[in-house]
Amino acid sequence: MTYSEAIQFLYSLQLFGANFGLENTLRLAELAGNPQNKLRFIHVAGTNGKGSTCAMLESIYRTTGLRVGLFTSPHLISFRERIQVNREWISETDVVQIVAELREQSRAGISPALDRRDACPTFFEFITVMALRYFAEQQCDLVIWETGLGGRLDATNIVTPLASVITNIGIDHSEWLGDTIKKIAAEKAGIIKPNVPIVTAAKSNEGLEIIEAVARGKNAPFTVVNESQILVSPLNAIKLPLHGYHQQLNAALAIATARVLVAKIPVTDTALRDGLAAVSWPGRMQRVQLTSGQTILLDGAHNAAGAEALRAALQAEFSDHRPTLIFGVFRDKDSRSMCQALAPLANRIVLTPIHSERTEDPAKLVPVFREANPRVSIEVCSSLSEALKKTADDSFVVIAGSLYLIGEAMELLHLGATPSADEKSLNEWSSTPPRAR
Secondary structure (H helix, E strand, O other), X not given: OOHHHHHHHHHHHHHHOOOOOOHHHXXXXXXOOOHHHHOOEEEEEOXXXXXXXXXXXXXXXXXXXXXXXXXXXXOOOOHHHHEEEOXXXXXXXXXXXXXXXXHHHHHHHOOOOOOOOOOOOOHHHHHHHHHHHHHHHOOOOEEEEEOOOOOOOOHHHHOOOOEEEEOOOOOOOHXXXXXXXXXXXXXXXXXXXXXXXXXXXXXXXXXXXXHHHHHHHOOOOEEEOOHHHHHOOOHHHOOOOOOOHHHHHHHHHHHHHHHHOOOOOOOOHHHHHHHHHOOOOOOOOEEEEOOOOOEEEEEOOOOHHHHHHHHHHHHHHOOOOOOEEEEOOEOOOOHHHHHHHHHHHXXXXXXXXXXXXXXXXXXXXXXXXXXXXXXXXXXXXXOHHHHHHHOOOOOEEEEEOOXXXXXHHHHHOOOOOOOOOOOHHHHOOOOOOOOOO
């Protein structure tokens, strides 16, 4: 098997969609020797900020000298971004080896024909066990473990962590998780394990009460992080590389988690400061200065809460600039709320499709943006490449609406290693939820 063939096999698993349920993941993990039993985890769920919080935790613990695994999704450009050890991507050689071995194990032990949707591991189930295998082989001291979707029935929920973290609760993926904050909070709270500490920055009337009730029922020590902790040492003395007030709250959440676990994994205030000061997480309020003098801000604000956080960050840090906004969104998102948050700040709006079957037709967004800002210039482009060319002379450009769009922008702007073949489409999954297994 070559790396290209391994990636093609992962593409083939997308035919089985995205399913909720732990049965196949547990079965595949057992065939792989239950690598999760050899590892320690911090399990992170939430509507927004999961990836940033994971990156912060990884940086803190790596600063202490630990060997830290990081499992996140989606990837921006390369599939290998999803599985990292000490911020080094899994190698192509390791991808090939683990894919080949797990493929044979899944064929022999789960579905010999690999043609039954209810018996074949999905893409995410397969790569979850891939990551476990790799982290165990790499003898990681700790794994920062991000959920894919929800929590209770997410494939990542086969582990028992040292601590569970829920960043916040908002309305997103409602066709999968429920159409109310209470329903979504209950799904996210499904990662809470008996007697395992839970740390959250969820707010009252925005899921906090549901999370607390689940924690109480499982005798899980419960810690709530709020905005006042941003002003407390050591965070008040740290200049975070990740911009935006929301990132400061994510940092407070990471600090609280590290302190909850300090008896099991010692962490000093120096390590907290140094780890957070060095954190890197591309595509989230990422500022890029081009040789032409143009400033581009990349932010994967992909739902209403993300757009609101971007709006607040732009008002706080770029109050003297009215940017050109390049925007693309999936049709299953609350695009109206996103438009209302961002349109009033823009001097010019350029709408583009996302390279995905789930993209919203940008022409449908024109009246929504027009309603939110009647005076702004609005254009529709056929691609992000065209949008970048049309805005090349604009001094300040914000690209937002989807992490998929950010990945495409990073590739076009040559901001990272580009695979020989397109791997961004591995992020695709069915937006129509099948019955939970």
